[in-house]
Amino acid sequence: MLLSSLVSAADPSTAALYGTAATCFVTGGLGALTLTHHKQALAWVKDIRRKDEDTAELLAPAEALEALYKEQCGLARKPCTAKDFAEVSRIAHMIRGRVEHTGTIGADLTKVVERVEHYLQTALPEPATPARIALADHEIRMVQAMRQEAARIDLERTVTNAQQKINNLRRV
Numbered sequence: 552m553l554l555s556s557l558v559s560a561a562d563p564s565t566a567a568l569y570g571t572a573a574t575c576f577v578t579g580g581l582g583a584l585t586l587t588h589h590k591q592a593l594a595w596v597k598d599i600r601r602k603d604e605d606t607a608e609l610l611a612p613a614e615a616l617e618a619l620y621k622e623q624c625g626l627a628r629k630p631c632t633a634k635d636f637a638e639v640s641r642i643a644h645m646i647r648g649r650v651e652h653t654g655t656i657g658a659d660l661t662k663v664v665e666r667v668e669h670y671l672q673t674a675l676p677e678p679a680t681p682a683r684i685a686l687a688d689h690e691i692r693m694v695q696a697m698r699q700e701a702a703r704i705d706l707e708r709t710v711t712n713a714q715q716k717i718n719n720l721r722r723v
Contacts, residue, residue, distance in 0.1 A: 603667050605655075606721050609660055612653055612660060613717045619663070620710045623670070630696040635673040643667040655720060659713040666706040673699035 619642045626635060643664055651661045675695055678684070684692070 588679070602723075608653060609656070609720060610718050612646065612649050612656060613714065615642060615649065616663065616710050616714050616717070618642050619646065619667070620707070620714070623706055627703060628700065630675050630692070631699065633671075633675055636671050636674055639667060640671060643671075656713060656716055659709075659716055663706070663709050663713055666702070666709045670699070670702040670706045673697065673702045 577633060598669075619639065622638050626639070646660055646667075650657050650664065653660060673695065675692060678701050
């Protein structure tokens with residue numbers, strides 16, 4: 552039987568009762584759908600807020616790594632003394648200070664700091680005099696310069712890996 556046949560056959564008070572029941576059923580269904588939608592929207596907002604906070608946490612280390620990358624690229628294929636490493640050392644201290652505050656990439660930042668320390672240890676000694684250098688001393692300096700470049704390349708790889716991890720964490 553259809554609802555219309557029930558309503559037409561019944562008295563007017565029964566028709567009002569059926570109409571009220573139908574209205575309550577529809578209103579309850581719309582209320583349940585609205586509640587479900589609000590729960591989903593709230594979960595989405597919380598997820599976006601969490602991602603924004605994570606991205607903000609990764610912003611400072613990402614900037615420090617970018618500065619370190621640029622600085623070490625400026626020193627590529629150039630024998631450097633300790634005074635040439637001043638900016639690299641300063642950036643490494645900034646990164647070292649951030650290691651404890653960034654749990655997600657702390658291990659990668661620690662590796663970067665270790666590679667920077669190894670790179671800083673390869674600083675060439677200041678030349679004693681600007682006069683001619685003996686061939687044996689020149690060969691020793693060339694070997695030291697090659698070790699320094701190898702340490703710089705290792706640092707570059709470590710920095711690039713840390714930057715890739717930060718970029719992957721930002722996408723998630």
